[in-house]
Amino acid sequence: MEITEVRVSLHNGDGKRLKAYVTVTFDNCFVVRNIKIIEGNNGLFVAMPARKMKQFCSRCGKKTDVGVRYCSSCGVQLPPPPRDVAQDKTGTHQDLAHPITQEFRDYLQKKVLDAYYKEKEVQSSKKSFDSQTTTGF
Numbered sequence: 001m002e003i004t005e006v007r008v009s010l011h012n013g014d015g016k017r018l019k020a021y022v023t024v025t026f027d028n029c030f031v032v033r034n035i036k037i038i039e040g041n042n043g044l045f046v047a048m049p050a051r052k053m054k055q056f057c058s059r060c061g062k063k064t065d066v067g068v069r070y071c072s073s074c075g076v077q078l079p080p081p082p083r084d085v086a087q088d089k090t091g092t093h094q095d096l097a098h099p100i101t102q103e104f105r106d107y108l109q110k111k112v113l114d115a116y117y118k119e120k121e122v123q124s125s126k127k128s129f130d131s132q133t134t135t136g137f
């Protein structure tokens, strides 16, 4: 499987952890949107599209987020999340699409970050071109 297109839309704003949204095309026939580039403590990483996991309240049956302590509808105390979910901070989110092998994960991350840096370069060269034309001579 090959990545045939990576489209990056930069998410500008200083101090924000979310740097860009990315759309990736695989083999010219499969598209995954809503991939994010996030600045973590150890540099940039690629976050796959995810959704919050839900659980059902045992008393009223309403859907609530996994990890909350009380039902937002009836206020009953909910059972704690399973151990592995509680220990892993990202455990309350579930990836909707993601690579299975480490090899493909690395490949995807590299392609996405390459496209991100390229896009940033394009944007900053546009900016410096603008400032040259407005401040020059």
Ligand SMILES: [Zn+2]
Pocket: 057, 058, 059, 060, 061, 062, 071, 072, 073, 074, 075, 076
């Ligand atoms: Zn409830």
